[in-house]
Amino acid sequence: MSQITVNADLCKKDGVCVAVCPSRTLALNAKGFPEEVAGSSCIFCGHCVAACACGALTHTGLPQEPFLPALKRLPAASVIDGFLMSRRSVREFKQEPVAKETLETLLDVARRAPTASNSQKLHWIVVGDAAKVHALSAETVSWARGAGFGSAMLQQWQKGNDPVLRGAPAVVVACTPKDYAWGKADCAIALTFLELAAEARGLGVCWAGYLTHVAGVHAPIREMLSVPEGYAVQGGLMLGERKYAYRLIPPRKPLSVQWV
Numbered sequence: 333m334s335q336i337t338v339n340a341d342l343c344k345k346d347g348v349c350v351a352v353c354p355s356r357t358l359a360l361n362a363k364g365f366p367e368e369v370a371g372s373s374c375i376f377c378g379h380c381v382a383a384c385a386c387g388a389l390t391h392t393g394l395p396q397e398p399f400l401p402a403l404k405r406l407p408a409a410s411v412i413d414g415f416l417m418s419r420r421s422v423r424e425f426k427q428e429p430v431a432k433e434t435l436e437t438l439l440d441v442a443r444r445a446p447t448a449s450n451s452q453k454l455h456w457i458v459v460g461d462a463a464k465v466h467a468l469s470a471e472t473v474s475w476a477r478g479a480g481f482g483s484a485m486l487q488q489w490q491k492g493n494d495p496v497l498r499g500a501p502a503v504v505v506a507c508t509p510k511d512y513a514w515g516k517a518d519c520a521i522a523l524t525f526l527e528l529a530a531e532a533r534g535l536g537v538c539w540a541g542y543l544t545h546v547a548g549v550h551a552p553i554r555e556m557l558s559v560p561e562g563y564a565v566q567g568g569l570m571l572g573e574r575k576y577a578y579r580l581i582p583p584r585k586p587l588s589v590q591w592v
């Protein structure tokens with residue numbers, strides 16, 4: 333039975349829902365109304381409903397939550413460019429915890445990130461307790477010591493600094509099933525959404541590369557994070573209130589680009 337229903341009174345037969353459907357699940361029938369094509373495979377992206385200007389479509393296969401209004405006017409491109417370029421990896425945090433509501437909002441933004449074939453296979457782990465974050469750093473350093481890896485990291489740790497998670501009050505980790513081919517890409521995109529949403533709220537963020545790597549090779553880290561069986565840690569972020577502001581945007585290497 334079709335999961336997409338069309339209200340014939342509202343439908344203007346403009347075919348927009350058919351045009352935006354990535355899997356060609358919809359086609360116009362002889363009367364000009366959209367209908368589901370037998371044997372097609374909907375990826376449940378919701379585009380048909382989201383693009384229909386007359387509100388004629390409903391899709392019962394989507395999560396049972398309301399569609400949100402899309403932005404009618406984007407912020408000026410110069411504002412967005414400036415925001416993106418002003419993002420910095422922040423490694424000095426105040427000790428205040430990040431409010432759970434804030435973390436929930438950030439995760440909700442990250443939930444809207446694209447995933448391959450709209451698969452939405454991400455599982456998130458949030459460590460919102462600075463003592464637990466510190467314990468993760470300690471275990472990462474302990475692994476590094478045993479593996480003969482990262483002498484600069486070990487020296488920093490001995491001096492009382494945290495080179496792994498930088499004394500952040502919170503860490504967010506993204507996982508996917510181990511056998512899911514697009515796990516790294518999906519998580520990197522979703523974490524980037526989360527990072528930018530956090531920056532937009534004045535929080536400082538830094539990618540947790542050491543933790544991500546060590547979670548892949550050292551079971552105690554996965555146990556401390558309670559990574560579900562069959563899942564792999566694909567990336568993580570440390571975040572908290574930033575101690576310092578950045579006045580300038582640093583230069584980058586010149587672009588390496590070829591136009592074909």
Ligand SMILES: Cc1cc2nc3c(=O)[nH]c(=O)nc-3n(C[C@H](O)[C@H](O)[C@H](O)COP(=O)(O)O)c2cc1C
Nearest residue numbers: 419420421422423495496498538539540541542543
């Ligand atoms: C995948 C990835 C992993 C990273 N891991 C760490 C890390 O473990 N610790 C850290 O201090 N910075 C980490 N960084 C931050 C980079 O060092 C940083 O992005 C780079 O120096 C450029 O600085 P910017 O982000 O302020 O522009 C990581 C960045 C990426 C993209």
